[in-house]
Amino acid sequence: MQVKVNKGKAxxxxxKVLQIVVFTIAYCLLPIASKAQCAMCRAALESEDGGVxxxxxxxxxxxxxxxxxxxxxxxxxxxxxxxxxxxx
Numbered sequence: 001m002q003v004k005v006n007k008g009k010a011x012x013x014x015x016k017v018l019q020i021v022v023f024t025i026a027y028c029l030l031p032i033a034s035k036a037q038c039a040m041c042r043a044a045l046e047s048e049d050g051g052v053x054x055x056x057x058x059x060x061x062x063x064x065x066x067x068x069x070x071x072x073x074x075x076x077x078x079x080x081x082x083x084x085x086x087x088x
Contacts, residue, residue, distance in 0.1 A: 045054045 045057060
């Protein structure tokens with residue numbers, strides 16, 4: 001009986017180690033892609049003297065960053081109202 005418990009435990013440990021390895025590799029590869037994008041943006045923005053394009057890119061980044069937070073906030077508020085709003 002103990003042998004089966006140990007085999008199950010060993011299997012879970014192997015799965016955990018595999019998950020850690022996969023996430024570590026993915027985490028190490030993420031900065032490579034982000035540095036490449038930043039270099040392309042910087043090259044495009046440095047070519048213009050007026051700075052209008054740079055302001056537009058910054059506004060676009062803020063817009064893209066804000067939308068997910070707004071959506072999650074609205075979803076959270078809706079769930080809160082559904083869960084706690086009917087307790088009258």
